[in-house]
Amino acid sequence: MKFIRNIWYATMWAQNLPAGRLATVTVTKEPLVLFRDADGKPVALMDRCPHRLVPLHLGKLCSDGQRIQCGYHGLEFDTSGRCTHNPHSETIPAAAKVRAFPAVERHSLIWVWMGEQPAREELIPDFSAFDEDNNSRVSRRESIELEVNYQLMTDNLLDLSHVSFLHDGVLGHSNMVRGDIRVEQEDDTLYVKRSTPNVAPPGMFDLMYRHDGKPVDAWADMRWNAPSCMLNNAGVCPVGGKRTDGVYILGAHILTPVSEFRTLYHFAAVRYDNNISRTPEEQNEVVEKLSSLRRIAFEEQDEPMVLAQQQAQVNAGGLGSLQPVLLNIDAGPVRARRMLDTMRLNADSSAATAP
Incomplete structure (x- = not known):
């Protein structure tokens, strides 16, 4: 089945994404990990560490609320999906990044844009x-x-x-x-x-x-x-x-x-x-x-x-x-x-x- 990509999908009710917690959901076969940043805004990343491909939701949210740490080998990724810390070396491979998806809290729901085109918030349905x-x-x-x-x-x-x-x-x-x-x-x-x-x-x-x-x-x-x-x-x-x-x-x-x-x-x-x-x-x-x-x-x-x-x-x-x-x-x-x-x-x- 071919899913429409450039569109908003409701992932969960906002009440189910409290601060300091990681949540996971799969949308159109894509595994996502969601959390709130230090300002309380929702963040959605691909739920897959680029190192050994384990789910990031098995890790933890760092104390600053701006990074997620892989629970397997400790690589850390910021809200844009960029790897900011490799505990095993001073070098961070260029491929060490995770796809980030636009995420918005609207009408008590967390919406995620799954496509490659620029996200358009005016397309979120009125609820x-x-x-x-x-x-x-x-x-x-x-x-x-x-x-x-x-x-x-x-x-x-x-x-x-x-x-x-x-x-x-x-x-x-x-x-x-x-x-x-x-x-x-x-x-x-x-x-x-x-x-x-x-x-x-x-x-x-x-x-x-x-x-x-x-x-x-x-x-x-x-x-x-x-x-x-x-x-x-x-x-x-x-x-x-x-x-x-x-x-x-x-x-x-x-x-x-x-x-x-x-x-x-x-x-x-x-x-x-x-x-x-x-x-x-x-x-x-x-x-x-x-x-x-x-x-x-x-x-x-x-x-x-x-x-x-x-x-x-x-x-x-x-x-x-x-x-x-x-x-x-x-x-x-x-x-x-x-x-x-x-x-x-x-x-x-x-x-x-x-x-």
């Missing part, structure tokens, strides 16, 4: 709803590792018609199957909007809305940015009413490919239900239930189904070996894949014409 100053409204920021291809999981998230079956009773039900679907593209951003008017609220939103099962208008609008950064606006409101009269959730669904068959899934949610009166105990109960339901949906329902889909393709000869029948509900996933294909072609074209 400002999850900024640190919104802590009182943001659920737990979590990450799980899935044994599935990131594009297959993206297809799953861009086609939310499956909630009526796979997540029946929690995120959807049988009367929500035939929703109205609109696919809109604005430059490099894709929107897949689904609405189902005058239906009973699905379990999760009935819990939030306290509507006693009365009919509502429901919606689920997914925003997609390459390669697989998604923001879902989903909620319910009175039939024929305004969305602001109901409740909704902004959900971050950010997929980072580790390898062809492994994906890091970063997720969190912001609830907008301020018009519902609850005691502090009831608020905590809702938060815990929503967090639990999300993990069940991802780990016990989505992953096994997509994993079975993946295995069927692998058994038939590999990903892409089978051409699935397309339905109207596939408009969003198909458009996103075409946009990715265009990005890959443009990258190949640029590489071919480079001096």
Whole structure:
């Protein structure tokens, strides 16, 4: 599988990179070691010492916070990846360097630019709803590792018609199957909007809305940015009413490919239900239930189904070996894949014409 390189990838939630610690993550098959420098800014280096090729995360961060020491033979590398100390000689070989990747902390996440072209921070998708100053409204920021291809999981998230079956009773039900679907593209951003008017609220939103099962208008609008950064606006409101009269959730669904068959899934949610009166105990109960339901949906329902889909393709000869029948509900996933294909072609074209 060919991964897009000149783009930002979310590696972890910023809370999981405390000062003075080394963290390791693999992105598009590239092992990275991450840490914070003396000013608290994130640093990302190739997690491989050029001497014996051992992972640098098995070493330690030097006391000045500006150098990482290999745990095998003590070579030290600064935040640019340059070897600054060879304890075995006054000479430092020219090849004793580690690739450094641009790293930025934005929207409570650590983003790393994996490509050779200059990093452009304006290309980081907007997940400002999850900024640190919104802590009182943001659920737990979590990450799980899935044994599935990131594009297959993206297809799953861009086609939310499956909630009526796979997540029946929690995120959807049988009367929500035939929703109205609109696919809109604005430059490099894709929107897949689904609405189902005058239906009973699905379990999760009935819990939030306290509507006693009365009919509502429901919606689920997914925003997609390459390669697989998604923001879902989903909620319910009175039939024929305004969305602001109901409740909704902004959900971050950010997929980072580790390898062809492994994906890091970063997720969190912001609830907008301020018009519902609850005691502090009831608020905590809702938060815990929503967090639990999300993990069940991802780990016990989505992953096994997509994993079975993946295995069927692998058994038939590999990903892409089978051409699935397309339905109207596939408009969003198909458009996103075409946009990715265009990005890959443009990258190949640029590489071919480079001096």
